[in-house]
Amino acid sequence: MGIRTGAQYIEGVKSRNPEVWLAGRRVSNVYEEPVFQAPIHQIAKLYDLQHDPKVQEKITHVCAESEERVSNAFLVPKSYQDLEARRGTFEEFAKATYGLMGRTPDFLNVVVTSMASNSEFLDKYNPEWGRNIRNYYKYIRDNDLFLTHAIINPQNDRSKASHEQQDMYTHLGAVKETPEGLVVRGAKMLATLAPITDEVIVYSFPGFKPGDERYALAFALPIDTPGLRIICREAMQDGKRSVYDHPLASRFEEMDAVLVFNDVLVPWDRVFLYNNVEAANLLYPKAGIAQQPAHQSGVRGLIKLQFATEVACKIADSIGVDVYLNVQNDLGELVQSVETIRALLRVAEYEHEVTASGEVMPAYAPLETIRGLLPTMYPRAIEVMQIIGAGGLLMSPTDADFENPELRGDLDRYYVGKEGVPSEDRVHLFKLAWDLCGEAFGQRLLQYERYYTGDPIRKRAIFYNNFKRKDSFELVEDALKIYDTKNELINN
Ligand SMILES: Cc1cc2nc3c(=O)[nH]c(=O)nc-3n(C[C@H](O)[C@H](O)[C@H](O)COP(=O)(O)OP(=O)(O)OC[C@H]3O[C@@H](n4cnc5c(N)ncnc54)[C@H](O)[C@@H]3O)c2cc1C
Numbered sequence: 212m213g214i215r216t217g218a219q220y221i222e223g224v225k226s227r228n229p230e231v232w233l234a235g236r237r238v239s240n241v242y243e244e245p246v247f248q249a250p251i252h253q254i255a256k257l258y259d260l261q262h263d264p265k266v267q268e269k270i271t272h273v274c275a276e277s278e279e280r281v282s283n284a285f286l287v288p289k290s291y292q293d294l295e296a297r298r299g300t301f302e303e304f305a306k307a308t309y310g311l312m313g314r315t316p317d318f319l320n321v322v323v324t325s326m327a328s329n330s331e332f333l334d335k336y337n338p339e340w341g342r343n344i345r346n347y348y349k350y351i352r353d354n355d356l357f358l359t360h361a362i363i364n365p366q367n368d369r370s371k372a373s374h375e376q377q378d379m380y381t382h383l384g385a386v387k388e389t390p391e392g393l394v395v396r397g398a399k400m401l402a403t404l405a406p407i408t409d410e411v412i413v414y415s416f417p418g419f420k421p422g423d424e425r426y427a428l429a430f431a432l433p434i435d436t437p438g439l440r441i442i443c444r445e446a447m448q449d450g451k452r453s454v455y456d457h458p459l460a461s462r463f464e465e466m467d468a469v470l471v472f473n474d475v476l477v478p479w480d481r482v483f484l485y486n487n488v489e490a491a492n493l494l495y496p497k498a499g500i501a502q503q504p505a506h507q508s509g510v511r512g513l514i515k516l517q518f519a520t521e522v523a524c525k526i527a528d529s530i531g532v533d534v535y536l537n538v539q540n541d542l543g544e545l546v547q548s549v550e551t552i553r554a555l556l557r558v559a560e561y562e563h564e565v566t567a568s569g570e571v572m573p574a575y576a577p578l579e580t581i582r583g584l585l586p587t588m589y590p591r592a593i594e595v596m597q598i599i600g601a602g603g604l605l606m607s608p609t610d611a612d613f614e615n616p617e618l619r620g621d622l623d624r625y626y627v628g629k630e631g632v633p634s635e636d637r638v639h640l641f642k643l644a645w646d647l648c649g650e651a652f653g654q655r656l657l658q659y660e661r662y663y664t665g666d667p668i669r670k671r672a673i674f675y676n677n678f679k680r681k682d683s684f685e686l687v688e689d690a691l692k693i694y695d696t697k698n699e700l701i702n703n
C-alpha cells in the first residue's frame with residue numbers, strides 16, 4: 212500500500228474499538244469522542260501532507276524493496292543526503308503542528324526502522340527476535356502505520372527493581388509461554404496518543420538487574436488487542452473550547468495514557484526480546500535508538516523552540532515593550548537558543564557516524580547536547596514569555612465578550628495594543644501565548660521537553676562518563692609537560 216491518506220488513517224481509527232478509559236467512563240467510539248476529534252484530524256493532516264504535490268518529493272521516496280512510495284521516516288540512511296531527506300519529513304510534520312505534537316507517526320516509525328536495521332545483535336540471543344523486528348518494520352512501512360510506545364514502568368517505588376515491587380506484576384512482565392505466544396501482565400507508561408494509534412510497541416530503557424528477567428521484554432501489538440486497557444490522564448480540553456480562546460490547546464493536545472495488560476497474548480512473531488536482561492539492556496545502545504529517533508526529536512524540538520521564541524517576540528512587539536534593553540536581552544537569549552539547537556543539528560548531520568553495516572547516524576555528541584540543553588532552554592522560553600506578557604496574560608476576555616455589542620466598544624478601546632495592533636488581534640496573540648505558558652496544556656508541553664527522552668540529569672551524567680572514558684585530555688597533558696624558556700621540551 213505505501214503512504215496512506217488522512218482518510219485512510221481515519222478509516223483505521225473508526226474500524227477499531229480499543230479499551231480506552233477517560234474520566235471514569237469507557238470510550239465507546241474513539242473517533243466520535245470530542246476529546247480526540249482535533250488530534251485525530253491533526254494526524255490525518257500529516258498523512259495527507261504525504262500526498263501534497265508541494266512536499267511529496269521532500270517527505271517521501273519510492274522504497275527500493277517494496278517499490279511503493281513510503282515516508283522518509285522509514286529510510287535507513289546510507290548518506291548525508293539520506294539524513295537531509297529524513298530531516299525533510301521531520302521538518303514538515305513538525306511545522307504542521309508547530310513542534311507541539313512530539314509523538315507524530317514519524318517518531319516511532321524511525322524507532323522501528325532503526326531497531327530493524329540494527330537487529331543483528333539480537334540474533335546471538337535468538338535469531339527469531341531479529342527476524343520478527345525486521346518483518347514488523349516491513350509491515351508498518353508497507354501499511355504506513357501509526358504507533359504509540361510505552362517504555363517506562365509506572366512510578367511506584369523507583370528505589371527498587373521491578374522484581375522487588377510489592378506485586379510481581381505491577382511492572383509489566385511475562386506470565387507464561389503458550390504455543391501461540393507469550394502472556395504478559397502489568398502496566399507500562401506513558402503511551403502518548405495511544406487511543407488514536409494503530410499499534411503499540413513496548414520496550415525499555417536500560418537498567419534491568421539480575422532477577423528482572425520476566426520484565427526484560429520487547430514486543431508490538433495492535434492497539435485494540437483484547438486485554439489491553441488504555442487509562443487516559445485527565446484531558447486538558449473537552450473538545451468544545453473555542454479556537455479563538457485556545458488557538459493551540461483546542462487543536463494539539465496529545466493524550467497520555469497508562470497501558471494495563473490484563474493477561475494479554477503476544478503472538479510469537481511479535482516478540483522481539485524476552486527473558487533476557489543482557490539483551491534488554493543492550494537494546495537502546497545497540498539498536499540505534501539512542502541516535503536515529505533523536506534526529507526527529509531534535510528537528511521537532513527546534514521548531515517548537517522557534518515557535519515559542521516567535522510568540523514571545525510578537526507579544527513584546529504588540530505592546531511596545533521590546534524597546535527596552537532587558538526585554539531585548541531576554542528575547543535575544545531565546546533567538547540564540549534557537550541558533551544553538553539549529554547549529555547542533557547541522558553538526559550532528561555533517562559529522563554523522565557510519566556503522567559497520569554502512570548505516571549513517573547523526574553524531575552522538577551534538578545530539579546528546581541538544582537533549583541536554585532543550586530541557587532548560589524550552590522552560591526558559593516559557594519563563595520569558597510569562598515575564599514579558601506579565602499581567603496582560605491574565606486580562607484576556609473571551610470571544611463571547613467580543614461578540615457582545617454592549618461590551619465591544621470597551622474591548623476595542625482598552626485592549627488595544629500599540630499603534631496598528633487592534634484589540635482583537637492583541638487578545639488573540641496573548642491567548643496563544645497563554646496556551647503555551649499558562650494553561651495545563653502548556654505545562655504538559657514543558658514537562659514533555661523535560662522528560663521525553665528520559666531523565667535529563669541521568670542522561671547528562673552518562674554523557675559526561677562517556678566523555679571521560681573516551682577523551683584523552685591531550686591539551687591538559689601537553690600543558691603539564693615541562694618546557695624551558697625557549698619553549699623546548701625538558702621533561703616528558
Ligand atoms: C509529556 C510526556 C510524554 C511522554 N510520552 C511518552 C511516551 O509516549 N512513551 C513513553 O514510553 N514514555 C513517555 N514519557 C515518559 C518519559 O519517558 C519519562 O517521563 C522519563 O523517562 C522519566 O521517567 P519518569 O517520568 O518515570 O521519572 P522518574 O524516573 O520516576 O524520575 C523522577 C525523579 O526522580 C529522579 N530519579 C529517579 N530515579 C533516579 C535514579 N535512579 N537516580 C537518580 N535520580 C533518580 C529523577 O531525576 C526525577 O527527578 C513521557 C513523559 C512526559 C512527561
Ligand SMILES: O=C(O)Cc1ccc(O)c(O)c1
Nearest residue numbers: 362500504505508582663664
Ligand atoms: O532520546 C531521544 O531523543 C528520542 C527517544 C528515543 C527512544 C525513545 O524510546 C524515546 O522515548 C525517545
